[in-house]
Amino acid sequence: xxxxxxxxxxxLVALLGACSFNAYYNPAFTDKPITVxxxxxxxxxxxxxxxxxxxxxxxxxxxxxxxGTTLSIELGDIADQIAVNTFGNLFQGGASFADSLNNAGAYxxxxxxxxxxxxxxxxxxxxxxxxITPQVDINLHVKITRAAVVVxxxxxxxxxxxxxxxxxxxxxxxxxxxxxxxxxxxLMNQAAQDTYRALSNQSVSGK
Numbered sequence: 246x247x248x249x250x251x252x253x254x255x256x257l258v259a260l261l262g263a264c265s266f267n268a269y270y271n272p273a274f275t276d277k278p279i280t281v282x283x284x285x286x287x288x289x290x291x292x293x294x295x296x297x298x299x300x301x302x303x304x305x306x307x308x309x310x311x312x313g314t315t316l317s318i319e320l321g322d323i324a325d326q327i328a329v330n331t332f333g334n335l336f337q338g339g340a341s342f343a344d345s346l347n348n349a350g351a352y353x354x355x356x357x358x359x360x361x362x363x364x365x366x367x368x369x370x371x372x373x374x375x376x377i378t379p380q381v382d383i384n385l386h387v388k389i390t391r392a393a394v395v396v397x398x399x400x401x402x403x404x405x406x407x408x409x410x411x412x413x414x415x416x417x418x419x420x421x422x423x424x425x426x427x428x429x430x431x432l433m434n435q436a437a438q439d440t441y442r443a444l445s446n447q448s449v450s451g452k
Contacts, residue, residue, distance in 0.1 A: 266418020268318035270326045274426035278331040279434045281441055287353025288338030291328045295344045297321050297359055306421075308366035310377065316418045320360040324385065324429060328358045331433045335441050354396065354444070357388040358433065361400070365421045368407070379408035379420040383428050387436040389443075396443050401432040 300321030305312060325342050333340035336353060349355050362384040367377050382405045389397040408424025 264313075264418075265315045265317065266416065266421075268316060268418055268422035268425075270319065270323045271422070271426060272326075272330070274423045275327055275330065276427050276430035276434070278334040278430075279437050279441075281335055284337045285335055285353065285441070285444055286337055288351075289332040289336050289340035289354050289356055290349060290352035291325055291332065291340055291342045291356045291358070292346060292349070293321065293325055293342075293344060293357060293359070298325055298342075298344050300360070302360075302363050306366045307364050308368060308380075310369040311367040311417060314417065316365060316421055318363075318418075318422055318425060320363060320425075323426065324358045324360050324433075327426070327429050327433050328356055328387075331430070331437045332356050332440070335437055353391065354440070355390045356440075357390075358436070359386045360384070360429070361386050363425070365425070366405075367417060367421070376410045376412050377417065377420075378410040379417070379424045380405055381408065381421065381424045381428050382406070383425065383432065385429065385432040385436070387433070387440075389436075389440050391444070391447075396447070397436070397440050399436065399439065401435055403428045403432060 298321045301317055302320050303315060303317040305315055329340045329342050360383060364382045366380040368380050369377050371378055383403045385401045387397060387399060406428050408420060411420055
């Protein structure tokens with residue numbers, strides 16, 4: 246690395262010192278949910294146990310850059326909120342969240358989303374030291390049941406995905422959170438598309 250490049254990179258490294266960042270659900274960070282030509286009848290229930298709904302990932306990035314930082318991100322709540330927004334777009338009655346199945350019979354389907362793995366990084370090398378690219382790698386499991394019958398039970402893997410590069414930021418954890426929101430939104434949209442296709446096929450076949 247040249248002397249000039251090193252001088253320009255030092256402020257980026259300094260901003261990623263030994264800090265802790267807390268990240269919460271932010272609807273401004275999500276992508277738009279899919280739209281369908283004809284919404285399905287009824288309402289969806291997004292369900293998770295209290296423990297899964299409150300799940301918080303807390304850990305260091307996999308990168309050398311920012312290695313001394315810790316990100317605590319409420320993945321359980323973020324996944325549930327995005328699921329409500331996404332699957333609510335498939336049904337005429339929308340969707341709501343609950344941490345119990347006491348009234349599950351009143352809903353057309355029960356959606357159970359769960360982040361099964363999460364890692365993040367601050368990639369400075371790909372920008373030659375002049376900027377940082379937040380990266381996330383997320384696995385999402387989604388289970389859909391209809392009248393206690395499994396409609397969908399599938400894992401969705403993002404692979405390593407780049408977020409938007411930035412020059413300087415006093416809140417790198419926020420940039421990682423922004424990238425995570427968008428990836429979870431994308432994976433949830435894939436699950437919603439698969440669910441809509443499965444339910445539409447069931448309706449056509451009369452099952």
